[in-house]
Amino acid sequence: MPLFRSMSLGVDRRVPDEPGREPPPDAPPSTTVLCLSCAQWFRIPNQASILTCPRCYKRVRVESLIVDRPQMHARLETCGVITVKKRGILSADLVRAGAGIVVEPGGRVQVTRLESYRVILHDKAVWQGDCEAASLHMEPGAVVLGGRFTIRPYAGESAELIQIANDPTQDGQSGAI
Numbered sequence: 001m002p003l004f005r006s007m008s009l010g011v012d013r014r015v016p017d018e019p020g021r022e023p024p025p026d027a028p029p030s031t032t033v034l035c036l037s038c039a040q041w042f043r044i045p046n047q048a049s050i051l052t053c054p055r056c057y058k059r060v061r062v063e064s065l066i067v068d069r070p071q072m073h074a075r076l077e078t079c080g081v082i083t084v085k086k087r088g089i090l091s092a093d094l095v096r097a098g099a100g101i102v103v104e105p106g107g108r109v110q111v112t113r114l115e116s117y118r119v120i121l122h123d124k125a126v127w128q129g130d131c132e133a134a135s136l137h138m139e140p141g142a143v144v145l146g147g148r149f150t151i152r153p154y155a156g157e158s159a160e161l162i163q164i165a166n167d168p169t170q171d172g173q174s175g176a177i
Contacts, residue, residue, distance in 0.1 A: 033062050033079045036096050064099070067107070082116075084109055084125075103127065103142075 029046045038056040049063040064080035067088040076082070076090075079098035084090050086106030093112045095101070100118035103109055103125035111129035119133045123141030132150045 033060070034098055035060055036077055036079065036098055100133075 035053040040055040062079045068085040070089040073092040077096040081099045082097045082101045084103045084107035089108045091110045095114045097116040102120045105124040108126040118135040121138045121142035128145040129147045
């Protein structure tokens with residue numbers, strides 16, 4: 001049974017699919033998201049786009065965003081994916097994308113600082129600014145105009161916690177499934 005660790009408290013958290021914690025059969029489909037403010041995992045209905053974190057009571061945007069024209073933001077936060085399409089320009093001071101950011105060919109990102117799980121830069125994509133991500137995929141032809149790139153585990157996770165979370169035999173059990 002997979003195991004996650006709460007990044008803020010170091011407390012074990014079982015995946016909600018485990019026996020005994022399943023939602024009722026008539027419950028709407030749901031998914032688990034991570035609050036970008038307090039690093040708390042919680043379940044939400046699939047139809048939700050903006051809601052409040054049950055731990056820190058801050059607004060959490062869970063919808064994926066598509067940028068297909070020039071957009072300017074002081075601060076842009078979402079638990080979903082931000083996709084910058086051709087002719088789309090994302091200009092912001094701070095961007096936090098929980099599921100990642102994808103810059104398609106012809107897209108442009110100008111940020112002071114970006115925090116994300118993953119960053120994908122396709123060919124002919126333009127990037128300018130600082131980036132902190134767990135993974136970076138850059139295709140040949142992508143242009144980086146400057147900035148500091150830091151690749152490290154996302155949301156304070158250590159490499160040991162990531163290995164434990166991905167290894168089903170490290171869940172406190174004897175190895176039996």
